[in-house]
Structure formats: C-alpha cells, structure tokens
Amino acid sequence: MMIDVRDVWKRYPGAWALRGVSFQVERGRVQGVLGENGSGKSTLFRILAGLTRPSRGSAEVMGQEVSVKTRQHVAYLAEINPFYDWMKVMEQVEFLARFYPGWDMDKSRELLSFMGLDGDKKVGALSRGQQGRLKVVCAFSWPSDLVLMDEPLSGIDPPSRKRIVEALFSEFRFGEQTILISTHLVHEVGEFIEDVMFMKEGEIALSGNADALREERGESLSEMFEMVAM
Amino acid sequence: MKPFFALYVKELKAHKILFLFVLLLIVGLNIYGLIQIENVSQEHIALNKFPMAIIWTILSAFSLALSLPFLLAHAFNAEWKSETHYQVFALPVSQYTVNLAKIAVVASMGFVGGGIVVGTFYLAMIQIANLLSGPKIVPFEGKEVISFFDFGFLFGLILVAYMVFSLGLVTGMEGVKFAVKRYRGLTAVVFFLIAVFLYIRFFQQGKVALDFLGHISVTLSGQIELAPFVYTILMGITFMIIGLVMYEKRAEI
Numbered sequence: 223m224m225i226d227v228r229d230v231w232k233r234y235p236g237a238w239a240l241r242g243v244s245f246q247v248e249r250g251r252v253q254g255v256l257g258e259n260g261s262g263k264s265t266l267f268r269i270l271a272g273l274t275r276p277s278r279g280s281a282e283v284m285g286q287e288v289s290v291k292t293r294q295h296v297a298y299l300a301e302i303n304p305f306y307d308w309m310k311v312m313e314q315v316e317f318l319a320r321f322y323p324g325w326d327m328d329k330s331r332e333l334l335s336f337m338g339l340d341g342d343k344k345v346g347a348l349s350r351g352q353q354g355r356l357k358v359v360c361a362f363s364w365p366s367d368l369v370l371m372d373e374p375l376s377g378i379d380p381p382s383r384k385r386i387v388e389a390l391f392s393e394f395r396f397g398e399q400t401i402l403i404s405t406h407l408v409h410e411v412g413e414f415i416e417d418v419m420f421m422k423e424g425e426i427a428l429s430g431n432a433d434a435l436r437e438e439r440g441e442s443l444s445e446m447f448e449m450v451a452m
Numbered sequence: 453m454k455p456f457f458a459l460y461v462k463e464l465k466a467h468k469i470l471f472l473f474v475l476l477l478i479v480g481l482n483i484y485g486l487i488q489i490e491n492v493s494q495e496h497i498a499l500n501k502f503p504m505a506i507i508w509t510i511l512s513a514f515s516l517a518l519s520l521p522f523l524l525a526h527a528f529n530a531e532w533k534s535e536t537h538y539q540v541f542a543l544p545v546s547q548y549t550v551n552l553a554k555i556a557v558v559a560s561m562g563f564v565g566g567g568i569v570v571g572t573f574y575l576a577m578i579q580i581a582n583l584l585s586g587p588k589i590v591p592f593e594g595k596e597v598i599s600f601f602d603f604g605f606l607f608g609l610i611l612v613a614y615m616v617f618s619l620g621l622v623t624g625m626e627g628v629k630f631a632v633k634r635y636r637g638l639t640a641v642v643f644f645l646i647a648v649f650l651y652i653r654f655f656q657q658g659k660v661a662l663d664f665l666g667h668i669s670v671t672l673s674g675q676i677e678l679a680p681f682v683y684t685i686l687m688g689i690t691f692m693i694i695g696l697v698m699y700e701k702r703a704e705i
C-alpha cells in the first residue's frame with residue numbers, strides 16, 4: 223500500500239479542514255483528488271507531504287507514519303510556487319538535487335528544455351506559469367515513489383497544459399510512480415486518472431475506480447465534479 | 453553533512469546583501485577609527501584620558517552585537533514571508549538541520565565581524581602605545597603592548613557568550629512563534645520576557661553553582677571569572693533547544 227489514510231481530521235483556527243477522511247492508494251496508481259476550493263484537498267496533500275500534521279487519525283506513506291523518512295520518497299508540488307526568487311533556475315534545481323540521492327540532472331535538463339525554461343534565468347523573473355512548469359521539472363527529476371501534485375496546472379497557459387500532462391504521464395513518469403493529483407481542470411487530466419476521490423467540505427463525497435464510476439453513473443468526471451460541488 | 457552544507461550555502465546566498473552591509477559597516481567604522489587614532493595627541497593621552505577615537509571600534513562591536521539577533525530573526529521570517537517554507541518543510545531533512553544552518557550562518561558572520569573588531573582594536577592599541585614614550589598609557593599595568601591572544605581570548609569569550617545567548621533567545625522566540633497558529637507576535641514577546649526574567653532571576657544562583665569552574669588569568673584585566681560566561685552560554689543553549697524542539701515538533705503549514 224502506498225498511501226493509507228485513516229480517519230484523518232484537521233483543524234485550523236476556526237474551522238475543520240478535514241473531517242474523518244479515510245482512503246488507501248495502491249502502488250503505481252494515478253489517483254485524482256477533485257473538489258472545489260476549501261474542500262480540504264490541499265490540507266490532505268500537505269499532511270501526506272509532511273508539511274502539517276493531522277489533528278486526529280493517522281496518515282501513512284509506504285507503511286510508515288508521515289515523517290522525515292517518508293519525505294525521502296515523496297515529490298510534492300505545492301499549490302503555490304515555493305521557489306527562491308534570487309536563485310537561477312538551474313541553481314534551484316541543483317539545490318533540490320542535493321537532498322535526493324537519485325536525482326537525475328540529465329532528466330532535469332531534458333525537462334527544462336521540454337518546458338521551455340532557461341536554466342540561467344532568475345526564478346524571480348519567471349512568470350507564474352513558468353514557475354508552475356519549474357515545479358513539474360523538480361517533481362519529475364528524481365524517481366520518487368509518490369508524486370503529490372496539488373493543482374499542478376494552475377498558471378500554465380491552456381495550449382501547453384494538455385501537452386505537458388500527456389508528456390508527464392507517457393514520457394517523464396519514472397516507472398510505476400504513484401501519483402496523487404488534485405485539479406479543477408478535470409477534463410484535461412481525466413483520461414489519465416485511474417481512481418478518483420471527490421471531496422466536499424473536508425469529507426470524501428464520492429470515490430472509486432474512475433472507469434467504474436463513469437460506467438455506473440453514466441457521467442463524465444467533469445459532470446460528477448459539478449454534481450458533487452452543488 | 454551534505455544537506456546541512458547545502459542549506460548553509462543557501463542561507464549565506466539568500467542574505468548576502470544584508471551580511472555584506474553589516475560587514476562593510478563594521479569594516480568602515482574600524483578603518484575610520486584607525487585613521488582617527490593617527491590624530492590622537494600625546495598630550496591627550498598624557499592627561500590619562502582614554503582616546504575617544506577608539507569609540508569607533510567600540511561602536512562597530514555594538515553594531516555587530518545588535519545586528520546578529522536581527523539577522524537570525526530575518527532568516528527565519530524571510531522563509532515564511534516568501535512562502536519558500538513550503539519547499540523547506542517538504543525536504544527530507546529535519547527542521548533541526550534547517551534551523552541550525554540558519555544559526556550557523558549568522559554565527560559565522562559574528563565570528564568574521566568579531567575577528568575584524570579584535571584585529572582593529574589591537575592595532576589601535578599598538579598605535580596608541582607607540583605614541584607614548586613613557587609607561588603612562590591606558591591602565592595596562594605597566595605593559596607597553598597588550599597580549600593580542602589574551603585580548604582575543606577575552607573578546608572571544610564575550611562574543612561567544614553573547615552570540616549563544618542572543619541567538620538562543622531569538623531561536624526560542626521564533627520556535628514558539630511558529631509553534632502556535634494565532635498571536636504569534638505576542639507569543640514571541642512573552643517568551644522573550646520570560647527568558648530574560650529567568651536569566652536575570654537565576655544569575656546569582658547560576659554563578660554560585662558554576663563557581664567550581666574558577667578563574668582564568670588575562671593580562672588585560674587580571675582574573676576573569678568563568679561562571680557568568682558559562683551560565684550565559686548554558687541559558688542561551690537552553691533557549692535554543694526550546695526553540696528548535698518547538699519548531700521541529702509544532703511548526704506546520
């Protein structure tokens with residue numbers, strides 16, 4: 223089991239972000255986490271990445287409670303662009319490479335070129351979309367066991383999104399990496415999602431195998447997303 | 453060691469402008485001080501007045517002392533302000549490593565700045581000594597030239613005690629600040645007040661308890677009691693540990 227989340231609750235001042243979320247993800251699967259803003263997706267990702275702790279319940283990655291040890295196996299793309307403005311693009315990549323033993327610099331260069339990013343440019347000079355691309359470069363430059371992508375396409379221009387998503391899943395994914403992806407742009411990643419989980423107000427409103435749900439309900443993932451959001 | 457070094461270099465580069473500014477300020481004040489000492493007259497010294505020109509070197513030491521805690525606080529807060537803490541928290545290293553790298557960078561700056569101040573102060577003293585024909589210099593008990601190593605040791609002891617205490621205090625403040633979700637500024641201020649109160653409250657007891665450490669002889673000022681320095685260092689380490697543990701265990705996004 224790659225992810226095992228059991229009855230996770232998370233409280234922030236004044237509100238519960240997660241209310242008893244439980245789910246499992248098998249190794250090598252692509253799991254979509256869909257939901258409106260404030261549904262608890264980002265909190266869930268942050269818990270799995272070890273950035274925050276559950277108020278109650280347990281979250282395990284590769285059979286271990288989330289900790290520094292599990293972070294060695296997890297590539298996390300935050301919903302924001304967490305880069306150092308003063309670094310050059312390649313400097314930022316090299317900085318991260320020092321923390322992950324399997325980092326492949328050749329692949330980093332290949333990804334930078336594919337994303338149209340100049341390694342000598344300052345991160346601060348990149349547009350929001352370009353920083354979004356840099357997040358993808360950093361996440362797929364090393365063979366992590368789990369990739370957590372929280373709104374990975376936000377800020378990237380629509381014509382490029384489809385091309386990037388296709389390349390990630392077909393070309394740049396390391397073997398059987400497990401991928402957890404949250405997005406509003408269901409139609410652009412829908413075909414790659416194997417399992418899906420719809421979240422609403424900190425709870426799982428609907429979940430299951432994406433194909434089985436489509437067949438069972440006669441709806442596309444986008445239609446289910448809208449239905450759950452209502 | 454590799455991640456620590458990477459974080460150390462990152463911190464150094466991230467705040468290089470500020471660090472350079474402080475160092476240049478110290479160098480500037482010291483050079484100005486040395487130039488001023490050239491103008492000190494023998495009559496002035498003969499009147500047994502401590503040459504005012506030396507004040508620039510003292511001022512540079514105070515500038516350094518004041519800047520260090522602020523530089524460390526800045527290093528902590530800049531990460532959260534720029535949202536790069538997302539990247540740092542996701543790294544496969546503990547927050548102990550991350551924060552110790554911040555402290556190490558500021559301490560390194562303290563040592564470099566301290567070295568400049570000690571060197572300049574010594575040069576100033578030599579210059580003043582050379583101005584005099586007789587032994588009536590500043591009260592150095594008949595010695596014409598102070599021992600550089602003695603002076604360096606004394607200054608080093610003061611610097612280390614001050615740095616450990618002040619950086620420990622700041623680490624403690626930042627640790628408890630980010631360990632809570634609300635009233636962060638207030639929490640840091642309360643920690644500061646409690647820490648300073650405890651330091652003062654137990655100073656005498658601490659000195660007595662550490663009295664067994666004895667004294668060391670320094671040419672410059674005779675016998676130096678070690679207990680107050682060690683007590684200050686121990687309190688600083690305590691505050692630092694509190695901050696590091698709180699940050700590691702409680703800080704989250």
